[in-house]
Amino acid sequence: MNISILIYNLFHNRFSIQMLKLEIAASKKKTKLKDCTIVNAGKSNTISLGEKGILNGIRFFLLGDNNHIAIGDNALCRGSYQQPICINAGYGTSITIGDDVLIANNTEFHTTDYHGIIDTQTGEVLNPSNSIVIGNRCWIGLRAVVLKGTNLPDDTVVGACSVVNKEFPNSGTIIAGNPGREVRTGIKVGDLTNNKQ
């Protein structure tokens, strides 16, 4: 059991039971969790994890009811207790992350803005919560922020500190900047040994 779970146990026993269930389910699939936490503030919320992942430093946050977070097979999530990956689904949304993804430390995923923005003329909510989809073999660079309604096709790289908030149509691209835009096309992610000069 990791330190963050021990600390939280002191205050909230239900939390540790949910974390333990996730750890057991993950270990059956040869997925390793380290320094991960779950805050479940609602009902009928689910987290599902694929096989053979290495999931470090993820803070799962489920706000309200009927939220779903899924991470596919072979994920490499490189957060830590000090530099977490925040995966937050709220108000009946989902975050679906494909297979073979690489997620760097200090990245954030939010399907909700938490506060509504209301049109004063019509009373309409202008910023409804919306689900996030991340394709297979995507790489989310450090400190990137992925906002509601984001849909990244397979083989998308998101540059460090970028902010993405919409559906991108083309697979095999680098998206970078704030707001995130395509800066390169026709790419795929190599392994660590491909990064030499």
Ligand SMILES: CC(C)(COP(=O)(O)OP(=O)(O)OC[C@H]1O[C@@H](n2cnc3c(N)ncnc32)[C@H](O)[C@@H]1OP(=O)(O)O)[C@@H](O)C(=O)NCCC(=O)NCCS
């Ligand atoms: C996305 C990234 C991999 C692209 O690297 P690259 O292929 O060498 O791309 P370049 O540096 O040639 O940049 C291409 C263009 O995108 C822009 N760009 C690249 N990364 C950017 C970023 N994070 N934010 C804003 N713009 C960026 C460049 O300024 C350049 O723009 P230009 O064509 O107008 O000059 C790299 O910039 C990056 O963000 N790396 C961080 C990786 C990371 O988080 N690793 C953690 C370990 S998991």
